[in-house]
Amino acid sequence: MLDLLPVPTAIISLSDGTVRFEAVNLSFRAAGFSAPQGRDALLDGLADQITGFLRSVDCRRRMALRIGDAVDSRHYDVTLARRPESVQTPRCVMSLVDQTPEQRTETSLRREMSTDLADRPSQSDRLCRLGRGRDRGGRPGALCGAGGQSRPVQPRQRVHGVAVGR
Structure with missing residues (x-):
């Protein structure tokens, strides 16, 4: 049985x-x-x-x-x-x-997110300098502050319609 x-x-x-x-x-x-x-x-x-x-x-x-x-x-x-x-x-x-596959996926995503978040400011700065930081409507400069530097992402801020931060 x-x-x-x-x-x-x-x-x-x-x-x-x-x-x-x-x-x-x-x-x-x-x-x-x-x-x-x-x-x-x-x-x-x-x-x-x-x-x-x-x-x-x-x-x-x-x-x-x-x-x-x-x-x-x-x-x-x-x-x-x-x-x-x-x-x-x-x-x-x-x-x-x-539950091993689920645990491994969760661990992998956490690792990926922590490295992605650590590198996000430098990626955003690069996009701003290249003029590729765009908002949902395709307008340039969405993430860029004065001088082509990216604006810091605040906790629970929405960027391109996605909640980022803590």
Whole structure:
């Protein structure tokens, strides 16, 4: 039944204070979590939170998991869930949704924006000197102040219809 789910999923329980994997699906195995090294990495990041959930009366809990070093890390959105009538049994379903592509895109965009913003005044000055700083209507000098120098962009200022700054 678990193999019908497209994300890494496992049924886990608590036995003598130890987290046990009762069943796992193909995606869980494909992600490497069924191997001892993968299971150890998973439990290193989540064992205390899983134990806390299984000892509670909560029906659902979400948490973030990061596995690996900063350069080659994987990011997961982990959900622990069980039916309300089963809260006395220390067992639940754990699903892991891989958030790595989203995290990498976000990190890349932040890096790009920080380098772009740092270089923006010099680019604007160049455009003003060349007479290419134009407003939305195509009029020259939209970003240029006196002497062909670009005007500083203030926080939340709109330039060419786009909000820039903080």
